[in-house]
Amino acid sequence: MCTPPQATVADYRRLQQRIGTKRTVVVTLSNYGTDNRCTLDAIDQLGLRSARGVAVIDESFTTAQLKDLDQAGIRGIRFNLTRPGGAGAELIRPxxxxxxxxxxxxxxxxxxxGILENLYNLSDLPTDLVIDHMGRLPGTAGTTHPSYEAITRLIDQGKTWVKLSGVYHESHDGPPAYTDRAAIGTAFARYAPERMLWGSDWPHPTASRGEVPMPDDAAMLDMFATWVPKLQDRKRILVDNPDRLYRF
Incomplete structure (x- = not known):
């Protein structure tokens, strides 16, 4: 694990016991640039039976290195365009x-x-596309923001997934209910439950930096259940969809 670790696998296992999850997708934090060692170490500790990862790479990675990452459990690459770190939008398609x-x-x-500005880079990719944190749609605009329609059009192409996570991002109403952003999560879940994913975003690096209040992970999962009242759709989002995307 990285030194000094601010969030360890042992810490995460305690969270899993609290909220009842069994599987994990570890995502390389943008602060690390293209250094994926922490992600790979976490996957190794958690075990490939229950853990997968999303890496950050650039054009310097060789085919052999990518194959090694695949063997280690990596199933995707991430672009964080909200802050410096990692590859830029111009590298999405290549x-x-x-x-x-x-x-x-x-x-x-x-x-x-940013999604609206990069639609060319996001449409008709040769891979599936995962959109973090409900596209960061601002709570003040909700589903009237033009990015909502743009994301639903991407969903309709059949290869885009939306993460029902990070409800605290862009929320004007704030905790505990995050009413404005919760309405966005509900809208996405109703639109296409077969293209939705859920994630805790633990250990909440944005909150750790003081940008938003630290959320309660159990409350976030309870909130998700209110967005998706049908048990079959919850199973689809929490179990079946991740099975397909991350190949557990």
Whole structure:
């Protein structure tokens, strides 16, 4: 584990006991650039039976290195365009082409405006696309923001997933209910439950930096249940969809 670790596998296992989850997707934090050692170490500690990862790469990675990452449990690459670190938007399409033979996906963390600005880079990729944190749609605009329609059009292409996570991002109403952003999560879940994923975003690096209040993970999972009242849709989002995307 990285030194000094701010969040350990032991800490995460305690969280899993609290909220009842069994599987994990570890995502390389943008602060590490393209250094994926912490992610790989966490997957190794958790075990490949229950853990997968999303890495950050750039054009310097060789085919052999990508195959090694695949063997270690990596199933996608991430672009965080909300802060410096890792590859830029201009590499989305070239790197998507590189990873497509591995069956990986592209995960993007962008603001709602950033998604609109990068639609060319996001449409018709040779891989699946995962949109972090409900596209960071601002709570003040909700589903009237033009990015909502843009994301639903991407969903309709059949290869885009939306993470029902990070409800605290862009929320004007704030905790505990995050009413404005919760309405966005409900809308996405109703639109296409077969294209939704859920994630805790633990250990909440944004909150750790003081940008938002630290959320309660159990409350976040309870909130998700209110967005998705049908048990069959919850199973689809929590179990079946991750099975397909991450190949557990």
């Amino acid at each position: 790197l998507a082409t590189r990873i497509a033979p591995l069956g990986w996906h592209v995960q993007i963390h962008m603001t709602a405006e």
